[in-house]
Structure formats: C-alpha cells, structure tokens
Amino acid sequence: MTFDNGSNAADGAGSAPGGGTILLLGAGRMGGAMLRGWLAQGVPASAISVADPSPAPDLVELSARTGVRLNPADGAAVDTLVVAVKPQMVESAATGVQAMLAPHTLVLSIMAGKTLADLRRLFPAAGSVVRAMPNLPAAVGRGATVAVAEAGCPADRKERAASLLTAVGSLEWLADEALVDAATALSGSGPAYVFYLVECLTRAGVEVGLPADVSERLARATVEGAGALMGATGQPAAELRAGVTSPGGTTAAGLSKLMADDHLQNLLNATLRAAAQRAAELGGTGPKA
Ligand SMILES: NC(=O)c1ccc[n+]([C@@H]2O[C@H](COP(=O)([O-])OP(=O)(O)OC[C@H]3O[C@@H](n4cnc5c(N)ncnc54)[C@H](OP(=O)(O)O)[C@@H]3O)[C@@H](O)[C@H]2O)c1
Known part of the structure; x- marks a missing residue:
C-alpha cells in the first residue's frame, strides 16, 4: 500500500494518508506498533506527533532517527488523533489534547470497551469519531482489526482511518457497533x-x-x-x-x-x-x- 504524500498539513509538516497531521496519544505496545507500521508504509515522519508522558527509550530513539515529533508543545489542531492509551487513562489523557481538536479532526480510538458515545463525550470538539479494535498480531503487522464509524462520518475520514489501521494488518468495517463485542470475542481474544x-x-x-x-x-x-x-x-x-x-x-x-x-x-x-x-x-x- 502506498500513501498520498499530499501537503495540506500546516507549518510545512508532512502529510498522512488522505492528507494531514496525526497525533498519536499513547505509544505503548499497540500505539508503538501502529506508529512503526505507518512509517514502514510511507507516512512521512514530519506528519506524525506522539504524546506520551514517559516515552520508552526505543521511542525516543525512533523519534531522533526519523523526525517524528515527541510531546510537541505547540498544540496546533491535528487532522487525526489516534487514541492508544489504556482505557482507564483516557480521562486524564484527553484533557491535554482538547485544544488540538477541530471540526476537521478525526478521532480514531483503539481502546477496548470505549464506545462511540464515550469517545464523543471525551472529544466533543472533534469532527468525526471512529472506534477500532485491533488484535495482538498487529505488533508484527498481521493484526485483524474491526472498526465502526459514528453515523454521518464522511467517506474520506473513514478512508483515512482505514489507511492508518491497515498499516498493521487487515480491516473489517462493522455496520453496527453492537457487533464489536462479538468481534472482540473472535479476533480480539x-x-x-x-x-x-x-x-x-x-x-x-x-x-x-x-x-x-x-x-x-x-x-x-x-x-x-x-x-x-x-x-x-x-x-x-x-x-x-x-x-x-x-x-x-x-x-x-x-x-x-x-x-x-x-x-x-x-x-x-x-x-x-x-x-x-x-x-x-x-x-x-x-x-x-
Ligand atoms: N495490546 C493489545 O493486544 C490490544 C488489543 C486491542 C486494543 N488494545 C488497546 O490499545 C490500547 C493500548 O494498549 P497497549 O497494550 O498498547 O497499552 P500500553 O502498552 O500500556 O500503552 C499505553 C501507552 O500510553 C501511555 N500513556 C499513559 N498515560 C498517557 C497520557 N496521559 N498521555 C499519553 N500517553 C499516555 C503509556 O505510558 P506509560 O507506560 O508510561 O504509562 C503507554 O506508553 C488500550 O486502550 C487497549 O485497550 C490493545
């Protein structure tokens, strides 16, 4: 898969799939795997920022080597916010990124158990919300992910979410959020x-x-x-x-x-x-x- 290298990002930053900037909130096992998948698939490092209060040494090294920005201080609005913190951490993590949400922002969450309604409450200023559930083999680029979009999510934002999720494996869109529990039982577990x-x-x-x-x-x-x-x-x-x-x-x-x-x-x-x-x-x- 190749990514669009267009340039509708602000401040000379590179462009993520479908255009725009990405902020990854939480770069642990799953967020870190996604980050590496994006870079391997050709997302420009200059399009990506990572917010993680205590980044692991390999993340610090990756940032220095590639130019992915770590804990940026500028707070500019982002096109895509990928939420990969533990569900129990999200309430506090969300407060730090509210200023970076805008009507054009897509929130893409991979948190287990956080519903579209939870995400809408947590990120009220975002334009669109997508909930995804990857599984462990995403760590080696062979994940099986399901995703469901908030009603009315524009097709180009779903495509943007799909580009980011398929960097670590396959993707199935679910028409009904109630099916996430069934998919979690199959591919998650x-x-x-x-x-x-x-x-x-x-x-x-x-x-x-x-x-x-x-x-x-x-x-x-x-x-x-x-x-x-x-x-x-x-x-x-x-x-x-x-x-x-x-x-x-x-x-x-x-x-x-x-x-x-x-x-x-x-x-x-x-x-x-x-x-x-x-x-x-x-x-x-x-x-x-
Ligand atoms: N692992 C899986 O197989 C899997 C499968 C499906 C979905 N998920 C979902 O993926 C998410 C991440 O899981 P994981 O296994 O990758 O967990 P993890 O390794 O603990 O990663 C979470 C990361 O978020 C960081 N973090 C904590 N508070 C933060 C804050 N306020 N702002 C920014 N970053 C913060 C953590 O830093 P510290 O370590 O310093 O706290 C850690 O680096 C979870 O919501 C989980 O439900 C995981």
Missing part, C-alpha cells in the same frame, strides 16, 4: 485460543511419544505454517483441510476424533459466547449482566 491450541498439541504430541521440546517446536511450526499457507493461497479453510485428508489416511483418523459430534464446534460456540458476554460487561454495547 482469538490469538489466545490459537496459543492454547499449540499448548494442547504439544501435550498431545508428548502423549504419543515425542520428546516435549520436539513436540513444542513441531506444534508451533505447524500452526505458523498452516496460517501462512492459508494466507498465501487464500483458499477456504475447509478446502485446505479436505485437500490434506486422504480417505482412510492418518489425517482422516485424527479428524474423526476432532470433529466427532461437533464437540469442538460446540466448545468454540460456548467460548465466543462467554468472551462476547464479558466484552459487553466490561463496557461494550451489550447488556451489562
């Missing part, structure tokens, strides 16, 4: 389910006689390889599975247990239901059970 699958495969490998370290390496490599193959081919998972399952073969014998009576399907249904329910309780849009 999903990496942990896959890590657990690797743990289970490792133990099962030991059960059938492999040394523990060999079993662990094989389980990891198998999950990494299967994911990479799915990504490289784009084939549906069911087709890929059928392709490696010879009738009467070893994979068929294994799958006859794994797929019996839809046990795993039912377990995953219950898993996502529990996670979605918890997401709703923690501040999502669903019923507070």
